[in-house]
Amino acid sequence: MVTQRAVRLSDVAAVAGVSKATASKALNGSPLVSAATMARVREVADRLDFRPNALAQSFASGRSRTVGLLTHRATATFSRAVVMGAILELGRRERAALVFDGRINAHHEMSESIRTLQDRRIDGLLVVGAGYGRVTPSITHQFEVPVTYAFAASDNPDDSVFVPDNEEAGYLAARHLVEGGRTRIAYVSADRDDLAVRRREKGMRRALEESGLEPVAALYGSWRQEWGEQAVARLLDSGTALDAVFCGNDHMGFGVLDALAARGLRVPDDVAVVGVDNWEEVIVDQKLRRLTTIDLDLIRVGAVAADNVIEPSSDGGERFVEPKLIRGPSS
């Protein structure tokens, strides 16, 4: 294939035997052009494979087919997945992404970024936060175009916000364990002040209640692997009989696996373990998988939020994206 310069409107006009202005009107369906001329021009345009200049179209339509992305530490592991999901979905829908990172909450840079995005005539804006920990001040009112938030908490309840479903994550994990015959399930997680910790526990308790169960223990510590080890040691030392552990994240899960092995307990025969995050998908290939886990599908959080920028739903508020259970050898 050799480089081919694009067919121009003037080529179409020449072949159809009309002026450029008439050709343009014909292609835009103007009522000022006769049906016969319109048909002839369109036939020629099809035959020559004429594709209108995107820049001219943007100028004429006022639409840039570009979406702004305001991000906060976009290279952090969680945010990176959300941003990737968003830009890939925008690409699938042939929208370009103009990314401004690290400027949320930095007031001076923020207003400059907003100004630049307005100048670029973006068709919409996606704000990607850094999870629940930090509430993002709503900037929806500063734009005439649709604004959507992903992986963020906005301070305006009317904003369209897309987040992973932590409650469903807990529900999926616990239901999976119950369906596998487990009845003595412990919850080992991080700080109870953390919204994700509480939502996952809520979902877990709901699944257990449906089978007339409740957790045999709930221990709160940190997100670290060491805490998973310590928590299991504490449970076993206190004589808590358990046949499953639902862990706050995969790091804890790895600690739990180590602690169970150190006590000579077999996984999953004696104790099943489920984590959250699907880190093993991030860092290694499937062959190395050790844990059953819940994937919060942050890629999809970014993708559906991007879709909402392109075609905004009429109602705002917090929307939850379904997590996925990923089977591994620990359950």
Added chain:
Amino acid sequence: MVTQRAVRLSDVAAVAGVSKATASKALNGSPLVSAATMARVREVADRLDFRPNALAQSFASGRSRTVGLLTHRATATFSRAVVMGAILELGRRERAALVFDGRINAHHEMSESIRTLQDRRIDGLLVVGAGYGRVTPSITHQFEVPVTYAFAASDNPDDSVFVPDNEEAGYLAARHLVEGGRTRIAYVSADRDDLAVRRREKGMRRALEESGLEPVAALYGSWRQEWGEQAVARLLDSGTALDAVFCGNDHMGFGVLDALAARGLRVPDDVAVVGVDNWEEVIVDQKLRRLTTIDLDLIRVGAVAADNVIEPSSDGGERFVEPKLIRGPSS
């Protein structure tokens, strides 16, 4: 701050007391406008904070300020970092990114993607590969705009290709170990057919030779943690005295740490360990770091490649991005 509609060219023209056409010429520095008029129009434009419509500017200049990104499995761990680096750098330079993923090497989709990118009047194209393993067929000749490749091997030696510097990674690791007083350094890596494995070894040997040393052993297996464990067991069982291990990646490094601990060897007192990849940066915070490692700085590979799309250097060929040594507790 309330939403403010942008100041228009017609506002500037009205205040300056000239026609829109004259205002436009004045702002574009046309010689058809007198110096006095130009000064007056520009003073008004400044005072009103007039910002030209980006779409009109693009149409007039033929530049979209949009860069195409062709990627292959952009969500894979390595590629994801390169893509993130690229889109963040493009954002810093106020270029939008139009991302087409998964279409390299899929011939039908590829030509459709190329056509769409041409139609969008992108200012340049960045092709992000999936590392060395797969040679990307050069598509440079299919575009009139600059094409740059990142984390890829192009089949055209004239193409501008940006890759991590694996040889320097090996050099940095070995020099760090030698400077720490280590003299009996083993290399444990993956398949020798892999270009990265060979380049890292070459750099390691160069650093050792500078101190009159050579590796006490070089073992080749897989990229897996288990191989790191097995390799150390094999070295110790065969009576190889060693005071350091340079590992092909961090996974192997973790296996090496486990195997050394199982043999009662202290890290770093008895044996120092260095990996490659900086996984712990990806998956956890710094507090959990266990390994000294070499970060190939894939984020920067994407960023400098993006810069090269915006301002292409005159000469093509393969360009290497410097890796970074990340100190951890294992050395």
